[in-house]
Amino acid sequence: MTTQPDHPNPSDRPEGQAQPEPKDAVPTCYRHPDRETYVRCQRCDRSICPDCMRVASVGHQCVECVRDGSRNIRQAEAPFGGRPVTTPFVTWTLMAINVLVYLAEVVNAQEVVNRFAMSADHVAAGQWWRLFSGAFLHAPPPSYWHILFNMWALFVIGPQLERMLGSLRFLSVYLLAALGGSVAVYLFGDYAVGASGAIYGLFGAMFVVARRLGYDARGVLWLIGINAVLTFVIPGISWQGHLGGLVVGAIVTALFAYAPERNRKAFQLGTGLAVLAACVLIVVFLSPMGV
Incomplete structure (x- = not known):
């Protein structure tokens, strides 16, 4: 019979998932470790500073999550193809x-x-x-x-x-x-x-x-x-x-x-x-x- 370790190896955690922080640690931005922040991305739960925040429909998201989400959105086109034209x-x-x-x-x-x-x-x-x-x-x-x-x-x-x-x-x-x-x-x-x-x-x-x-x-x-x-x-x-x-x-x-x-x-x-x-x-x- 084997038992799970109380503190699993961080490398075993799925990629992109936020790492747990010690209870008494001050949260810092995942891209700027020197910046203290108490805001987390609504999708991946990583801590993000104001420079890394992107306004979402609910709360804020980090830069990577916004970029990944935009890939799945079909870009608008002109009636016969090409990018829509606002200024001719x-x-x-x-x-x-x-x-x-x-x-x-x-x-x-x-x-x-x-x-x-x-x-x-x-x-x-x-x-x-x-x-x-x-x-x-x-x-x-x-x-x-x-x-x-x-x-x-x-x-x-x-x-x-x-x-x-x-x-x-x-x-x-x-x-x-x-x-x-x-x-x-x-x-x-x-x-x-x-x-x-x-x-x-x-x-x-x-x-x-x-x-x-x-x-x-x-x-x-x-x-x-x-x-x-x-x-x-x-x-x-x-x-x-x-x-x-x-x-x-x-x-x-x-x-x-x-x-x-x-x-x-x-x-x-x-x-x-x-x-x-x-x-x-x-x-x-x-x-x-x-x-």
Whole structure:
């Protein structure tokens, strides 16, 4: 017959469980042994000082217990994946970049436009950066309506779309729509500047999101219809850039919005890269109509 020792080995106690303290000992924080405290964690019963306390639904918990508990909590997501957006930083950043580039045009419009405008001939000659840089230029001074309209449209619909899609997906739609507009200019046009291709891509994205969430999409259709008419009525507007951005923006958003729940992030990443690759291959293997 064996008997249990009156004082078991401390190493036999399960890991994470508070060690007993002598009755006459002053309790100290488990992380800061030099700090006296009489507060214990509600989960593990370890003594914790004010720096180690985390307010819980009942009492206080230690840092480790709060961290372990948060791992089991499902993080909130935007409707189509990604972190929820409270402040639309991507929208404000895109607006800031467009305005800063326009200020550079105010200083030296000829140099900026000649080097960075979307030009089919220059892209065919290897200046591929124009496919993106042209989307951040606008009609140079003394014309102000071009940038004012585009920035107003981005200000109105950008934050709402960014909250729906999530920041990274919203940025992907914007940039791919801008690229789609430039590819259409490359194939069927000659020269263009402006964020209009990206903005029309956001119009297409708004329609897809409204349909996917069951909202009334008639207002978006009217918006797209009116701007499409203006595209062909007002002289000097690149219909290629507008329609190319509209189509690509709608396609990319549809791929994001209708992605299967299982492996949604991988599907969205893969299809986004596929659209990017398709645009690149078109430019690499097809020549502009003017060449």
